[in-house]
Amino acid sequence: MSQISLSFPDGNSRDYPAGITAAEVAESIAPSLAKRAISANLDGRHIDLAWPIAESGAITINTMKDEAPALELIRHDFAHVMARAVQEIWPDVKVTIGPVRDHGWFYDFDRKEPFTPEDLGRIEAKMKEIIAARDPVRTEIWDRERAIAHYKGQNEPFKLELIDRIPEGEDVRMYWHGEWQDLCRGPHLQNTGQLPADAFRLTHVAGAYWLGDASRPMLQRIYGVAFRNKADLKAHLTMLEEAAKRDHRKLGREMELFHFQEEAPGMVFWHPNGWTIYRELEAYMRRRLTRAGYKEIKTPQVVDRILWEKSGHWEAYRENMFIVEVDEEGAKEKRTNALKPMNCPCHVQVYNQGLKSYRDLPLRLAEFGSCHRYESSGSMHGLMRVRGFVQDDAHIFCTEDQIEAECASFLDLLGSVYADLGFEKFDIKLSTRPETRVGSDEIWDKAETALEAAILKVRNDFEVDPGEGAFYGPKLDFKLTDAIGREWQCGTFQVDFNLPVRLDAEYIGEDGGKHRPVMLHRAILGSFERFIGILIENYSGKLPLWLAPRQVVVASIVSDADDYVRRVVDALRAAGLRAEADTRNEKINYKVREHSVGKVPAILAIGMKEVEAGTVSLRRLDSQGSRTLSLEEAVAELSAEAAPPDLR
């Protein structure tokens, strides 16, 4: 038998007979390591301990201390154990696939009756039994025919389809967990008893299409989470509770920001508090855009379908547009209009008025564009996905040579806006040319190179998504990370060679001839609605002073202080602060509690001491104590902090 050489993380290497398993390698290093070993990495590939190693390479033995491989194995084995438990309880259930995902795994089943929450408890109990039985895990490689015959015998149509999809030449591997087996790529633990029976939980059941295809049958998906130990599971469950507390839908109601109602699904009714946030954010963006050389415009809500046919939207998105039919007087037919689902075609109309010269470029047209899209009923979600929304939209008309500079200055603006709004970290994704596209390869080369060069000026870590660009040009997407680590795609920067052609935009070049401008679609916030939802969740409702709807509440301790309270409120308002008086006949404890729960950033408590000394007692949200300041000091401190970040 031939020899192979395996190198270890410490730099040493040793020769072994080919076909040795990772378990045997671990044993040869130290019996204690062999006991703790759970899997191995061979040249970066995660393999079973029992896997015969045929060729030389770099090997690392993994134990439960190695978080990434340990969690992958645990979660993957839990998926199998759960599927086994389900089939033991309901033998007629068909199994499909069960990958590791996020903090756990899911497994999709085909079963007529729906799984209920009570069923989850039953499955969990059965899983614990299986773990306690400590069944060994075995792997076998089958030939395709045998696997097909086996699953035909078992009447498992989904597994047959999966075998069909395994590429020719790849092994068909079967994993046995005791008497139960599953078609699987692996790797797995050596024994189901290695699973932490107290560190998993089945979380919920949901429908999911077979292979993610809406035209295929809907299966039932059971989700679970699992960790290496009970403490990690508990930490995760606590994190979920914390996330639920900052849900913008809940805070939106509690802080009286907005509401939704049945008669207008997906459309926001903004209340005074919520609309204050919106207006502050809009005013801020307007100042930033103006300073960055944008011209603001406003275009119609309702536009004849003829324009949408020209732009191509009618053909591609008609199903998702709100259609308005109008009986015009004397007309034979109804005229069909659509609420605009996006602003770009209208912006080209503004551009097209009057002849443009190369000297006019780049022309940056911005609009807080109110758009409507008929989103499918199941996709709406609070402010995060709505049918009526406003984009911080702009289109930059420029020459091909100007793409790089425009992209670079956009990146500056975007990074600065995100930082101002409290998001220091964001990721960039570059999506390049798809298979079906418009525009010559030369132009695509130019655009992709320009985008990449522009990003590289700001940073060198960005993800490339080949083939994921729009048919009309490459694009950048920007994902910001919030306070609890969730990612939100907000900004976008798209190069468009298509729409200027379809809508016939042109400019007169230095040579006196007509040329096509390039159109750059870009947004920073995405939509105001969604971004405000993200802000609320990021700050848990405790918005920075400049965005807080109610900035200061002045609360009297005794009614004899009421007159002074009103004078304090007047002084705060005169300094531009959003201040309210609370002179209700309640104890100060009650008022402090109520306004703290209502996320008011500053409370000024006024008793007779303050009245006599002309001072205020300032209590900041989440602080335990209070500070006594003169009225002038308090106004100065709060109004300085309430200035928007770009005006400080």
Add this chain to the structure above:
RNA sequence: GCCGGUUUAGCUCAGCAGGUAGAGCAGCUGAUUUGUAAUCAGAAGGUCGCGGGUUCGAUUCCUGCAACCGGCACCA
């Protein structure tokens, strides 16, 4: 749009194996004048999401629809 669930007072939620509903908080009224996260008392508040059916009788059972929630699909 698809699968499952939910819908009872302004909010959070009980309840009803069919005989038209109950709590806490909020709101209202009164008392209390209070020092930094809930003062006390009283009265009031609901066509039990909307429509149809079964029944002597439906908030409860059946059915259709809508909205919302959790996913899936979609997201120019």
